[in-house]
Amino acid sequence: MPPSCNWCAIPWRPRRGLTGRPSWRPGRLPDRSMADPDFLVLDIESLDPEGQGIAHHQGKVVFVEGALAGETVRVRIVRRKPTFDKARVDAILRPSSQRVQPPCPYFGVCGGCSLQHLDTAAQVAVKQRTLEDALAHIGKVRALQVLPAIQGPSVGYRHRARLSVRLVVKKGGVLVGFHEKASSYVADMQHCLILPPHVSALLAPLRGLIGGLSRPDRMPQIEVAVGDRATVLCLRHLEALTDDDLNQLRAFGARHGVDWWLQPRGPDTAHPLDPARADVLAYALPAWGLRLPFRPTDFTQVNPFINQVLVARALALLQAQPHHRVMDLFCGLGNFSLPLAIEAQSVLGVEGSATLVARAHAAAARHGLGDKARFGVQNLFEVDAAWFRAQGRFDRLLIDPPREGALAVARALSELPAEERPRRMVYVSCNPATLARDAGILHHVGGWVLRAAGVINMFPHTAHVESMAVLEMP
Structure with missing residues (x-):
């Protein structure tokens, strides 16, 4: 963390060598007129979903790359728009107590990470705030409980x-x-x-x-x-x-x-x-004795350490019992379906990719779960209430959609009669905005209560927010 300069008026400035690594040391202010409209001194109020600092100047929002909440910074405007400006930090006049020295020498040049200058615990707090803001402003709904964040290694995690x-x-x-x-x-x-x-x-x-x-x-x-x-x-x-x-x-x-x-x-x-x-690539879910083969072009979670905790948390929150029928939407390779098949009476996994469904079928057969886990191909962005009725009644539902979310699913579920709805569902999300939208529909239209929600730090040092929510019929 750069020291706070309480003893003089010299700011602490990020200086980059050939690698782009910032080093925090005092430097002289350049002979630059502060009347220059391209340079401003701003107080950073918060961070946006991309990890940029947010400030206000003369009624406009200013997004500041490299700034953290609570800091006072001098910035250079790099882009002007009618309703907002974009800026980069020129000097940090008062650093945040949560600012740290980025561990990677390429930070600031490489676009792979955007938050290495923020303490890892603070990164999680920022993501939780992003989730709660999305739920409140987009979905007009609030979780009754905040789930503890799922965390894991912050280095070497990207498989x-x-x-x-x-x-x-x-x-x-x-x-x-x-x-x-x-x-x-x-x-x-x-x-x-x-x-x-x-x-x-x-x-x-x-x-x-x-x-x-x-x-x-x-x-x-x-x-x-x-x-x-x-x-x-x-x-x-x-x-x-x-x-x-x-x-x-x-x-x-x-x-x-x-x-x-x-x-x-x-x-x-x-x-x-x-x-x-051809078949050497696979990942394990050791808590259930499962090993799922995949191809390098298949979708799998990038962080296997988090994924194991994620599956365990989802199953615990879903509370599937041995007599329950469970539906797993956007099931992929069966990441949730196969563990659920071990704990519940039966599972129906549904996925838009026939290739992934075929792999899920094969994995179920390989683990002796073929009689409990079924899989089907369906475009889940076009389902309606009639499609859900055709599948029969399910006690529990798990949803793990892509960034687009599950709008059609949320609308269709909300149109079902109360007696045909799953009593409890877990929604795993990689986009807080679409989770908030869908949770708002399920709550305000369908009547589900948002029992709990929390973040999953699947991508440390980035602003990417993954999360999980639990909805239940009262």
Whole structure:
């Protein structure tokens, strides 16, 4: 944390070296007229959902990149709009007690993280505030109880990632990493704090590998997927690979203990370089004795440590009993469905992707749950009350939608007669705005009570908010 300068009028200013790492030290104020309209001194009131500081000046909102709530900062206006301005910190005149030294040398340049300058406990508090504000302002509803935040490791947690690849002659060759902040450029990075250490250590060798292939300018990205027993790198290539390219990939994989997949076109074209290793990728839910195979292009949670706690919390809150029928909407690979099948009488998992449903079916059969867990394909953005009636009555409901939320589901459930509604539901969300919208419909139209809600810190050091809510019929 930068020290507070109570003894003099010299501000503490972020200064960046070649890596972009900010260091907090006193510096002289530049000879700049404070009458310059592009420079303002502002008091930061709060943080927005993107992690930017919020201030007001002459009736306009100013969003300040790099500022924290409670700070007094001098900023430079970088963009003016009719109703708001965008600014960046030029100097911190009074730092927040929650400001810390960012642990990553690329913070401020790489766009992968936006909150490393904020204490991790404070990050969680900011996300909880974001959730509560969304529920109050969008859904016009308030949770009766705040759930304890689900937290886990703040480094090395990201087991799924998309690395950009660019041939940049001016930088001396190929860059592999995340995009720079608010840019299409790739950050010049040698390692990454949030990737598992063994994956972070591959960034520099990958630069050399891709640079030595036949068309490094036609290989835009590498998908990273880390399972419990294997790590897969899926190379997107826009031109056919040569035999020498394939040999180099095989040698790299053997040397670094990774499996290569190749993706010449869309996600459905992804395939293993070594067909015998097609099924090595999986993640475990050890509390239920489950192991779920997946492909590197399938959706899975990026943070396996949090996911295990998330599943346990969801099942505990759902309170499914051995005689209950449960429906799991947006079920994916069966992340919640299969543990629920162990605890409840039966589970119906519904998902829009036939590919994921097929994998869920196979996993259920492999674990001897085929008679308790059924799966179906359905576009859940178009369901209505008649569709729910056709599925029969369910005692419990779990919803885990994408960022778009579950608007059609919320409306359809609210139209069902009271006796046909599930008595209790758990809603897992990756977007507090759509959760708030749907919870508002379920509460104000459907009559469910929002019993509890809380955040899940799935993505530490970012402003991304995941959350969970419990709704119950009174």
